Structure formats: C-alpha cells, structure tokens
Amino acid sequence: MRLFLGVTFVYAGLDKLTDSTFLSAHGPGSLGETMRSVRDTSAVPWLVDLALKSPVGFGYAIGLGELAVGLGILLGLLGRLAALGGALISLSLWLTVSWTTEPYYYGNDLAYLMAWLPLILAGTPLLSADAWLRHRRRPPAYEPPASEGER
Secondary structure, eight states: OHHHHHHHHHHHHHHHHTOTTTTOSSSTTOHHHHHHHHTTTOSOHHHHHHHHHSHHHHHHHHHHHHHHHHHHHHHTTTHHHHHHHHHHHHHHHHHHTSTTOSSGGGOHHHHHHHHHHHHHHHOOOSSSHHHHHHHHHSOOOOOOOOOGGGO
C-alpha cells in the first residue's frame, strides 16, 4: 500500500508541478478552469472559492503537498502525518472535483481516501525511517554490573 500510494502521489505531484497548463489560472486543462467548472456542484464551494483566489498558488500547494506526502510515505518518515496529509488531499479532491461523479465508485479520490486510513492508524512501522529512528532512540538494554567472581 505504501509503495502504491507513495509512487502515485510523487508522480501526481511532479506531473502537476511540471505542467504549465495545469498551473494556469485560465485555459483548457488549467486548475482555474477546473475549479470554475466544479464550483456550483462541489460539496464545499467555499474551498473552491479559496482556490479560485489564487489558482496558480493553489496548484503549487497541491503539487508540493502530493510530492511531500508521496516521499514521506515512501521513506516512512513521519508516516502517520504523511498519511494524514494524503487523506486530507484525497478528501478535498473528492469533495470538490469528484463529488458529482456518478456512480460514485467511478471517482478515484474516495478510494484513495480509504486507502490512506490503514496508514494513518498503523503508521509506517516496517522498513521505514520512523522504525530506524525509533530503534536509534531506544536506550541500550540494562545489564547489571558483573559480580566479583565474574570479573
């Protein structure tokens, strides 16, 4: 799950950050145009209005957020926080862009939201920077001093 979500979010972030069409306020394929097209059908129009105040800035925020979440979950660094960030991104996309998708299971943002939940609950306990850091912080096991006869 970590590998799939991490690679997907790194790719999505890089794709957004390198797409000049997406990072535009106007024009086909731009974030601004996408936000204007979903504004009236969104479950949270106030969030769309916020994005429309600065579509380019919002586009950079989404792209950088996806990149940070993807790298965090791949490395297992602050795994629960990265998973929470991924879930919040997925939730915001579901409530805005994917909200009117019918039937609902065609919209992938809800599925991504559900995929983040186990990582929020469990974190990244294996093969992760979190596990390595936890191991390094653990004090050495207590060894009683040797008795006179053992020296």
